[in-house]
Amino acid sequence: MQRIINNCDEVVEDMLKGFERCHHDLIRVDENNPRVVISKEATKKRKVGIVTGGGSGHKPAFIGYCGKNMVDAVAVGEIFSSPTAKSFYDAFCAVDQGMGVACLYGNYAGDNMNVKMAMELAEDDDIVVKTVVANDDVASADKADRTKRRGVAGEIFMWKVGGAKAAMGASLDEVIAAAQKAIDHTRSVGVGLSPCTIPANGKPNFTIEEGTMEFGIGHHGEPGIKVEKLGTAKEMAKEMTRLVIEDKPFKAGSEVAVLVSGLGATPVMEQYIFFEEVAKLLEEQGICIYKSYVGNYFTSLEMNGVTLTIMELDEELKECVDMEVETMGMTQLARR
Amino acid sequence: MQRIINNCDEVVEDMLKGFERCHHDLIRVDENNPRVVISKEATKKRKVGIVTGGGSGHKPAFIGYCGKNMVDAVAVGEIFSSPTAKSFYDAFCAVDQGMGVACLYGNYAGDNMNVKMAMELAEDDDIVVKTVVANDDVASADKADRTKRRGVAGEIFMWKVGGAKAAMGASLDEVIAAAQKAIDHTRSVGVGLSPCTIPANGKPNFTIEEGTMEFGIGHHGEPGIKVEKLGTAKEMAKEMTRLVIEDKPFKAGSEVAVLVSGLGATPVMEQYIFFEEVAKLLEEQGICIYKSYVGNYFTSLEMNGVTLTIMELDEELKECVDMEVETMGMTQLARR
Incomplete structure (x- = not known):
């Protein structure tokens, strides 16, 4: 196995240290939970919080889309494994400013379970969390069973649209509707x-x-x-x-x-x-x-x-796609 | 050989078609020479032209650094082979606006030869071309033989600095001095x-x-x-x-x-x-x-x-590193 690592059981920890050091202008790691990455823009203005999460090994996904006008906080899992419910919950807490949290994630059994548990914890704190579950992979189930399909790279569009909408000052329901439209399209x-x-x-x-x-x-x-x-x-x-x-x-x-x-x-x-x-x-x-x-x-x-x-x-999605964004995985200037 | 190609002898042509189509807002392929990529910003304001070139297979290098505030035109070679002298010459012609051209490239025998020939052609047209030859690879020759060293990823810093300096309105000699300083450092x-x-x-x-x-x-x-x-x-x-x-x-x-x-x-x-x-x-x-x-x-x-x-x-290089840039390989917003 030709790899540039120190210890095969600590690759996620080691990677996160390097990621935070490199992108300290864009993100920080939650001081109380080393498996939550938070955008430095997340709470600069009052808006709906955008959260995602997933297993590691998919870089830039997921943490590479944390930053200005895209994702506000990411729950980080082990390689190809769901983050814990606690990490999703901590991500919700980190970005909620009373306008609620849109949790935009991919359709995998572990993520579904852990997001659900995290939402129950958040409910006890009166944090309103709504979800969109990406299911864009046409090869993973028949069209009649679309809700069984996995989320793949289409999640990037879902985050781009949801993040842009939140940055425009939309309500939680508006953000959820736009992100849902993005993945449905x-x-x-x-x-x-x-x-x-x-x-x-x-x-x-x-x-x-x-x-x-x-x-x-x-x-x-x-x-x-x-x-x-x-x-x-x-x-x-x-x-x-x-x-x-x-x-x-x-x-x-x-x-x-x-x-x-x-x-x-x-x-x-x-x-x-x-x-x-x-x-x-x-x-x-x-x-x-x-x-x-x-x-x-x-x-x-x-x-x-x-x-x-x-x-x-459509016009709404175009406006979201065109918005300036600054993350490790995607940086684009405002459309000329 | 597990590859996503059509014809192994046409990978560069096929790649360039996709590259131009994807990045038509940033670059165009020279209508008279399909092996020259030109930034759409190249001649929007009068300034020193920044040219580079090299073999293909190093993406984002070299064409991925063609765009706003970085490289203005790129001569494109076959996989791991120097571009022709004609392509370097056409790149010079495409971006010269009377303030001269800085050709910032890597130290390889083929590139040295072809750039030299292209400069002779340009001289006949009264286009002033000066060069900086990157030699940042410490493993490729002893320090006493620094001029024999190859140019590698340090070229990106050379282009970033040279491109920024030109965008600031510097003269050809100032651009060359800054790019030379970048690679010397x-x-x-x-x-x-x-x-x-x-x-x-x-x-x-x-x-x-x-x-x-x-x-x-x-x-x-x-x-x-x-x-x-x-x-x-x-x-x-x-x-x-x-x-x-x-x-x-x-x-x-x-x-x-x-x-x-x-x-x-x-x-x-x-x-x-x-x-x-x-x-x-x-x-x-x-x-x-x-x-x-x-x-x-x-x-x-x-x-x-x-x-x-x-x-x-130093302060000059920092100012260049911080400048906003928009290319396929590197896009960054102006430093906050």
Whole structure:
């Protein structure tokens, strides 16, 4: 296992120390809970608090989206494991200013359970918490079972929209409605070309044969819907775009935001090659790309592979997407 | 070879199409030379033009630093190969506004030759071009032979400083002096944990044995100064920091910018673990970190490994480092 670590059982602690030191202008670690990261902007003005949380190993997700006009506090889990209920609760407490907290997270059993427990604790403190549960991964369950689907890179759009809305001074219900709209308008799918290794395990807990790809893979190596011969970028883009477009469905004339993310070890060069193929397919179908993101936005340690996420936009979502944001994972100036 | 490409001989063309489509608000590809990328800000106001260039496969370098307040035009080479003299020349022509062009590039034989030829062509057009040649890699030659050293991730600081200075309205000589100062104040070293594969070759052209690391590796897999047993992040940081500090030397009381970059397949989590160890060592020696960057800033396809770059700052360099910048590889708001 070729890794740059000190102790395989302390990678999250060690990473958080470096993260806080590097980004001390943007975030701080909660002094009472080393598994909660808080934006330095979180309570600078009175607004709805935006919280998320999830397992580690997906950087920039989740802590990399903590900062100005995006996420206010993040509960941090072990590698590929849910944060504790206590960490979600502490995150709620850190950012609540009496306007309530929007907890925007992904649909995984551990996260669902721990968020629920944290909300019960918050209720005792009269902190109002409402949730949006991301379920953008079309490969993780049939459309009829959409509530069973996992949240993947579409969460980034959910945070971007929720964070922007809160920064504009919206109420908790308005923030929740916008974040829910964002994820309802979003679909994703991923393809894996090589597995990854949890440091404490020391070897991959799944395999992808050379010359094949796992179509529909999850962010923790959850099996996809099929194993296929490794295709060209064009072939991958065609099948992935088809799945995503048909599921929603996205229609001619609509405007979308597109996010292509590498899974960790994918050269960024290849992500642009893949994006170009996706963009040509969308163009052919009359779907207009309003804004695009290509890069390592939501990874799975050193997995090789790529995810495609598309969100249909309306005027409200465009305004949110365009807002200036400053985080480790995404910084953009206000749109000119 | 697990890759997301269409044709291994056309990866650079295909990548550039996707890059231009994604970042059309920041850059355009020269209509007469598809291997020149030009910032949309390049000629918005009259100033010295900033040009660089180099082989592909290092994304964000080089085109990822083309944009507002950084690089104005980039000559793009094949994977790990110098751009042509014609491409450097076309880049000069695209950004010259009569105030001259600063060509800030890395010390490689092909680039040196092609920049020299391009400058001869430019001279015939009365375009004044001056150069700074980055040589920040301490492992690539002895200090007595500093002019033989390669340029690596320190080039990012050179572009940041040169770009900022030009944006402030400085003359060509002032821009060159500032960029030269930036690289003279900068030292880097890299460690490789796994090799990478040029798509057209289909297999790595060097090997790194499991359990070992190549200390002092170059951005194209150039051999380092020693092969060692793979150490902990702390051990790697100690040896790399020592080499960098002693070479300049950086002294107690100085302020520095630190850049830690993954080489492509290194989980960002590990880069923060490594950064924390570096930061502790600098602190012990009384060296103060003014600004830090951690992430995949200068890669080598899917190589696993990490580079450390440190630049000593004075007031002029700090002002340049703090300037707002908007590129694919680095976007930062003006310092608050």
